[in-house]
Amino acid sequence: MTDQTSGSLLRLANPAVFNRLxxxxxxxFAVLTLLLFxxxxxxxxxxxxxxxxxxxxxxxxxIHVPAAWMAMFVYAGMSASALGTLIWRHPMADVALKCAAPxxxxxxxxxxxxxxxxxxxxxxxxxxxxxxxxSVLVMFLIYIGVIALQQAIEEPNRAARAVAILTxxxxxxxxxxxxxxxWWSTLHQPAxxxxxxxxxxxxxxxxxxxxxxxxxxxxxxxxxxxxxxxEVMNRRAERLELLAAEAE
Amino acid sequence: xxxxxxxxxxxxxxxxxxxxxxxxxGAVLSYRGAKARLARxxxxxxxxxxxx
Amino acid sequence: xxxxxxxxxxxxxxARRAGAGASLGLMFFLVLIAIVPFxxxxxxxxxxxxxxxxxxxxxxxxxxxxxDRLFQSDEEDGALDQFLLSGASLTLLVLAKALAHWLVTGLxxxxxxxxxxxxxxxxxxxxxxxxxSLLVGTPALTLIGLVGxxxxxxxxxxxxxxxxxxxxxxxxxxxxxxxxxxAAAEGRDFAMPLTVLCGTTLFAxxxxxxxxALALRQARG
Numbered sequence: 001m002t003d004q005t006s007g008s009l010l011r012l013a014n015p016a017v018f019n020r021l022x023x024x025x026x027x028x029f030a031v032l033t034l035l036l037f038x039x040x041x042x043x044x045x046x047x048x049x050x051x052x053x054x055x056x057x058x059x060x061x062x063i064h065v066p067a068a069w070m071a072m073f074v075y076a077g078m079s080a081s082a083l084g085t086l087i088w089r090h091p092m093a094d095v096a097l098k099c100a101a102p103x104x105x106x107x108x109x110x111x112x113x114x115x116x117x118x119x120x121x122x123x124x125x126x127x128x129x130x131x132x133x134x135s136v137l138v139m140f141l142i143y144i145g146v147i148a149l150q151q152a153i154e155e156p157n158r159a160a161r162a163v164a165i166l167t168x169x170x171x172x173x174x175x176x177x178x179x180x181x182x183w184w185s186t187l188h189q190p191a192x193x194x195x196x197x198x199x200x201x202x203x204x205x206x207x208x209x210x211x212x213x214x215x216x217x218x219x220x221x222x223x224x225x226x227x228x229x230x231e232v233m234n235r236r237a238e239r240l241e242l243l244a245a246e247a248e
Numbered sequence: 249x250x251x252x253x254x255x256x257x258x259x260x261x262x263x264x265x266x267x268x269x270x271x272x273x274g275a276v277l278s279y280r281g282a283k284a285r286l287a288r289x290x291x292x293x294x295x296x297x298x299x300x
Numbered sequence: 301x302x303x304x305x306x307x308x309x310x311x312x313x314x315a316r317r318a319g320a321g322a323s324l325g326l327m328f329f330l331v332l333i334a335i336v337p338f339x340x341x342x343x344x345x346x347x348x349x350x351x352x353x354x355x356x357x358x359x360x361x362x363x364x365x366x367x368d369r370l371f372q373s374d375e376e377d378g379a380l381d382q383f384l385l386s387g388a389s390l391t392l393l394v395l396a397k398a399l400a401h402w403l404v405t406g407l408x409x410x411x412x413x414x415x416x417x418x419x420x421x422x423x424x425x426x427x428x429x430x431x432x433s434l435l436v437g438t439p440a441l442t443l444i445g446l447v448g449x450x451x452x453x454x455x456x457x458x459x460x461x462x463x464x465x466x467x468x469x470x471x472x473x474x475x476x477x478x479x480x481x482x483a484a485a486e487g488r489d490f491a492m493p494l495t496v497l498c499g500t501t502l503f504a505x506x507x508x509x510x511x512x513a514l515a516l517r518q519a520r521g
Contacts, residue, residue, distance in 0.1 A: 055253060056253050056254075056257060057253045057256060057257065059257045059260075060256065060257060060260040063260055063261065063263075063264045064260070067264075086514075102271075102274070103271060106267050106268070106270070106271045109267055110263060110264060110267040110268070113260075113263045113267070114260045114263060114264070117256050117259045117260045117263065118256070118260065120256060121252075121253050121256050138468050138471060141464070141467075141468045142468050144464065145461075145464050145465045145468065148461055148464055148465075149451060149452070149461065149465065152452070152455050152458070152461055153454065153455065158454065158518065158519060161518040162451050162515060162518060162519065165447075165451060165511060165514055165515050165518065166451055166465060168511075169447055169469065169507075169511055170468075170469070172507060173468075173469045173472075176472050176500070176503070177468070177469075177471050177472055179472075180471065180472035180475045180476065180496075180500075181471070181475070183475070183496075184475045184479070187479070219268065219272075223271055223272065223275045226275040226276065226279050227275050227278065227279070229279060229282075230275070230278045230279040230281070230282035230283075231282070233282035233283060233285070233286040234282045234285065234286075236286055236289075237282065237285040237286040237288075237289040240286075240289035240290065240292070240293055241289050243293070244289070244292055244293060244296065247296065
């Protein structure tokens with residue numbers, strides 16, 4: 001990390017600086033998200049051709065795949081925040097981790113639901129214990145664990161550090177779980193099952209898929225900013241309420 | 249070909265609207281709630297200050 | 301090292317006093333196995349096929365059972381503060397507690413598994429590999445559970461939450477543990493899954509005590 005980026009990250013540790021930045025960018029980001037979604041959806045429905053093998057159901061991919069990307073991306077970001085909490089005690093890192101977890105769980109849930117809706121016409125069942133779906137399900141459970149631990153511990157500092165440790169333990173274990181689930185599924189996979197990653201992704205699908213991915217990313221960043229802004233205000237309000245209670 | 253899968257495609261996009269919509273509404277509501285709570289707390293503090 | 305053996309002896313003594321610690325876990329294991337035919341029917345062939353999976357799931361549940369009290373009782377009676385004040389390595393002390401926990405849960409389960417395997421009509425040639433897989437794999441379950449126990453130490457009703465945190469992380473152990481027994485039952489070579497199972501245990505041994513010690517220290521502020 002260069003001095004400059006670490007310097008600006010350090011400046012963000014001041015909630016007032018974060019607030020100013022967030023207030024300035026949330027509006028434009030929301031508009032940008034909306035435009036990207038409009039562009040991406042237009043591409044998904046009118047530009048991308050139906051797949052020669054999967055037909056029109058390929059339209060589901062434009063939600064399913066970006067949601068899967070976000071499920072992983074959000075967890076990676078949470079792990080970075082966890083390091084920030086534990087090593088540098090960066091006060092905003094803990095806020096970011098807390099606010100990112102429900103959003104990540106949402107994307108993971110969406111990935112599971114659309115995967116199931118795609119699996120029914122393609123595989124003939126709502127749920128196939130295929131390696132990818134199973135890994136995403138485990139990831140969803142880990143998200144739920146992080147959120148549940150966060151809510152269970154009342155003291156904010158203690159909760160922040162416990163959640164950070166759990167997040168890192170999950171991050172270390174996710175590749176191992178992924179590997180073992182892949183290995184396990186090669187034992188059980190019936191050969192006739194159609195693979196969702198498919199033999200080819202046609203070039204004209206990649207463009208809209210990419211735009212949908214960026215749209216999901218922008219939506220995430222906007223919502224994260226909004227949620228962090230709310231969390232900062234909540235903490236300040238909590239302090240003021242505490243002071244008022246002590247003064248009485 | 250297209251007709252028989254319309255339900256699944258519509259279902260997927262409905263799920264997306266539901267899940268992403270819930271995330272958006274949740275974020276906006278919590279933002280508003282936090283803003284109102286902070287305003288209340290600040291007003292209370294200011295009232296106490298001027299009262300003393 | 302003396303702190304290590306002191307904690308180990310103390311925990312084993314506590315387990316013995318609390319109503320025959322080792323045998324209680326074993327009885328839970330037996331009860332779980334005993335209800336299996338009622339749930340899936342008395343079809344000998346079906347039970348035989350499911351036996352490795354059932355024994356492994358029962359081992360996982362039996363391991364989870366006492367975990368939520370692992371550090372909580374120490375926190376309540378002040379022993380945890382004593383540890384922290386004593387200046388001894390917290391990681392080593394956590395490891396001693398894990399060893400004590402495994403000696404009263406994982407080890408007896410592994411030794412009893414062949415007998416219970418008989419009741420579940422497991423293939424004779426799979427009996428020893430199954431016991432071996434439990435012997436090698438249950439330490440990983442205890443070690444993984446250790447982190448969950450440390451994270452939920454300050455919670456009054458942490459048991460359910462603990463299971464939610466621990467079980468996903470235990471998936472690799474479960475996969476490779478069952479794979480050993482299944483391969484043996486089908487007469488295939490089980491060296492590869494057994495090696496990987498050893499690997500998951502060693503990995504848990506390297507990571508978990510450090511993570512658990514960190515979590516305990518954070519929990520005390």
